[in-house]
Amino acid sequence: MHTVREAYAILDGAVSPADAEMVPLAEALGRILARGVVSDVEWPPFDTSAMDGYAVRAGEAPGEPGRRERPGLVAAGDPVPPPLLPGEAVRLMTGAPLPAGTDAVVPVEESRREAGRVRFDREPRSGAHLRRRGESVAGGTALLAEGQRLDPAGVALAALAGADPLSVRRRPRIAIATTGNELVLAREKPPEGHLRDSNGPMLAALCRARGWPAVLSAPVPDEAAAVDRLFAAGSDEFDVLVTSGGVSAGDLDLLPPAAERAGWEILFHRVSVRPGKPVAFARRGRSFWFGLPGNPVSASACFHLFVRRALDRFEGAREPGAPQVRARLTRELPPAGPRETYRDALLSDDEGERRVEPLRSAGSHDLLSHAHANALIRVPAEGGPLPAGSIVTCVLLER
Ligand code: AMP
Ligand code: MG
Numbered sequence: 179m180h181t182v183r184e185a186y187a188i189l190d191g192a193v194s195p196a197d198a199e200m201v202p203l204a205e206a207l208g209r210i211l212a213r214g215v216v217s218d219v220e221w222p223p224f225d226t227s228a229m230d231g232y233a234v235r236a237g238e239a240p241g242e243p244g245r246r247e248r249p250g251l252v253a254a255g256d257p258v259p260p261p262l263l264p265g266e267a268v269r270l271m272t273g274a275p276l277p278a279g280t281d282a283v284v285p286v287e288e289s290r291r292e293a294g295r296v297r298f299d300r301e302p303r304s305g306a307h308l309r310r311r312g313e314s315v316a317g318g319t320a321l322l323a324e325g326q327r328l329d330p331a332g333v334a335l336a337a338l339a340g341a342d343p344l345s346v347r348r349r350p351r352i353a354i355a356t357t358g359n360e361l362v363l364a365r366e367k368p369p370e371g372h373l374r375d376s377n378g379p380m381l382a383a384l385c386r387a388r389g390w391p392a393v394l395s396a397p398v399p400d401e402a403a404a405v406d407r408l409f410a411a412g413s414d415e416f417d418v419l420v421t422s423g424g425v426s427a428g429d430l431d432l433l434p435p436a437a438e439r440a441g442w443e444i445l446f447h448r449v450s451v452r453p454g455k456p457v458a459f460a461r462r463g464r465s466f467w468f469g470l471p472g473n474p475v476s477a478s479a480c481f482h483l484f485v486r487r488a489l490d491r492f493e494g495a496r497e498p499g500a501p502q503v504r505a506r507l508t509r510e511l512p513p514a515g516p517r518e519t520y521r522d523a524l525l526s527d528d529e530g531e532r533r534v535e536p537l538r539s540a541g542s543h544d545l546l547s548h549a550h551a552n553a554l555i556r557v558p559a560e561g562g563p564l565p566a567g568s569i570v571t572c573v574l575l576e577r
Contacts, residue, residue, distance in 0.1 A: 181559075182483065182518050185449045185459070186499075189487055192445055192461055195494035196348040196417070203342035206328050208389040210347045210493045215322040217339040220312035224258070225276040229307045232267040232289060232296060233280040236304040244297030252277075267296045276308060283307035325496030347494040352392040353416035354381045355408055357423040357433065358472055361397035376545060377422035377470075377477045384481050385420075387577055390489060392420075400430040408433075409440035413465040417492065420485060423472030426456040433469050434458055442467055450559065452517040453542040454480040459488075473542035479520050479554060482575060501574045505532035507555070511564040514557040522551035525572055534572050551575060 180188070198212030227233065233252075234245060245267040252259050254273030262268060262279035270276070270283070282302035290297050315321070321335040322328070328336065328346070336344055361375040362368045378394045385392035393416070398404045408421065424433040425447070434447055442460040447469075449457050453476035458469035468485050470477040482500045490498035505525055522537040522544075534555055539547035553572040557564060564570055 179448045179450050179455075180446050182449060182451050185446050185451075185457075185484065186487065188445050189459065189484065190491065190498075192459075193466065193488045193491040196350070196492055198345045199348050200343040201346055203333065203336055203344060206336070206344055206346055207330065207333055209328050209349070210495050211322055211324055211326050211328060211344065212347050212494060213345040214320055214324045214326075215336050215339050215341045215344065217315050217317060217319045217321050219315075219339070220317045221315035221338060222309045222311055222313065225280070225311050226254075226309050227270050227272055227274050227276060227283045227307065228309055229283055229285045230271050231269075231283045231285040231307065232298075233262060233270055233276050233308075234267050234282055234284060234302055235262060235264070235279060236282040236302045236306070238264065243292070244295045247291060247294055247296045280308065281305065323496070325494055327495060347492075349390055350417040350489050350492045351415070352385050352390055352489075353411065353419045354378055354385070354392050354394045355398050355419070355421045356381075356472075357398045357400060357405065357408075357421060359400045359430075361423075363396070376474055377472065380474065380478060381420055381422065381470075381481060384478070384486075384577065385489075388486075388489070390493075400424060400432060402432060402436065405432045405436040406440065409437050409442060409467075413463050417465055418485075418489065419465065419467045420470065420481075421467070422470045422477045425458050425469040425471060431456075434460075437467060437469070449484075450517045451479075451483070452514070452519045454483065454520075455517065457484060459484065471542075474545045475522070475539070475542040475548045478548060478575075482554070482573060483520070500576065502556075503532060503553075503572050503574060504569050505534035505553075505572050507564055507566055507568050507570050508533055508535045509566045511536055511555065511557055511570075513561055513563050514559050516559055518559045519557040520554035520573065521557060522547050523553045523555045523572060524551060525553040525574070534570060 248268045252270040252274040258275040259277040262277045281304045284298050284302045288299045356375050356378040360372050362372050364374050375397050382392045382394040424431050442462040444460045447458040456471045457480045460467040470480045487499035522539050524535045537547050556571040
């Protein structure tokens with residue numbers, strides 16, 4: 179049986195980033211950049227006004243009756259106006275190009291105009307209310323890095339830099355299948371001894387919440403022929419197959435032997451973790467299989483700990499895996515015992531300090547406790563109790 183750390187090393191060794199593809203910027207939100215974005219322009223791209231007002235030369239002491247106002251108005255998008263003459267003020271709008279020689283803009287609210295002259299409440303300060311070409315971004319600046327996930331701010335930077343279309347990593351295609359004779363669909367009323375499949379919809383939602391396309395099939399019965407069909411599908415249909423159920427040591431735990439019969443190489447089966455000990459990971463060609471346990475909290479924890487890491491790596495993310503943070507524990511936790519343990523918990527902010535409250539859970543079937551959690555507290559294997567007030571590692575449940 180592998181430790182969590184060993185399982186991570188196996189995953190990291192097996193999964194490498196997918197190919198790049200070009201996508202239009204309008205469809206690139208949430209994608210991982212396969213190439214960094216370098217600006218081909220300066221920002222701002224020309225000297226420009228930050229206010230509606232007057233372009234002037236500061237400190238030229240024009241005396242009474244103020245500066246001569248040049249007739250007309252310069253607006254955003256207009257050509258660069260002729261240079262400023264001594265004693266002159268040029269009326270312009272926010273975003274307008276500045277005439278050469280401008281070193282301040284006086285807001286219109288601080289000005290009074292009379293008979294072709296304009297006077298200001300106070301003498302303008304050099305540099306006020308104008309933006310110099312390239313002051314935010316010099317030409318050739320790296321704006322976005324390879325491996326970065328494109329968020330809305332990144333979309334804006336890509337647009338500024340003319341990166342449309344842009345090069346991103348191909349997303350993993352995911353097939354999800356749940357197994358178990360007891361399962362019925364969510365829209366059905368379970369007969370005695372049956373229950374609704376919650377893992378299938380949950381796993382599909384976990385994938386889709388991160389932008390990964392996932393196809394969910396109907397529950398597969400615990401029968402060798404049905405399970406064999408599951409593993410027969412080819413890598414042209416999916417990159418990653420995620421199943422739930424059928425991987426623990428019971429008689430009906432048919433999946434690992436079926437996977438091996440179909441030519442999958444099991445890279446790990448069983449990890450020293452709680453919940454989620456039976457988790458399996460295998461490879462065939464360029465495809466991967468994650469066999470998650472059927473217990474809903476175990477399935478979710480294994481997704482966040484293992485599947486998420488592999489899918490992030492597949493997509494070429496710079497920091498694969500669910501983010502981890504440190505937080506102060508609100509009450510004592512018992513020792514983990516021999517297996518590294520992850521407990522449902524609620525992270526919150528206590529006047530700038532992160533605190534984490536363990537939630538009472540009835541066990542790895544307690545989907546309701548898990549649904550209230552926004553993090554899992556990591557309790558190291560073979561340690562003592564974690565005292566109240568100690569600093570612990572938490573895995574964020576980003577959903
Ligand atoms: P298994 O890992 O197949 O032995 O299943 C362990 C437990 O999880 C059993 O109590 C199952 O009824 C339950 N379970 C299995 N699959 C699902 C599922 N798709 N949705 C909800 N519960 C499940
Ligand atoms: Mg089962």
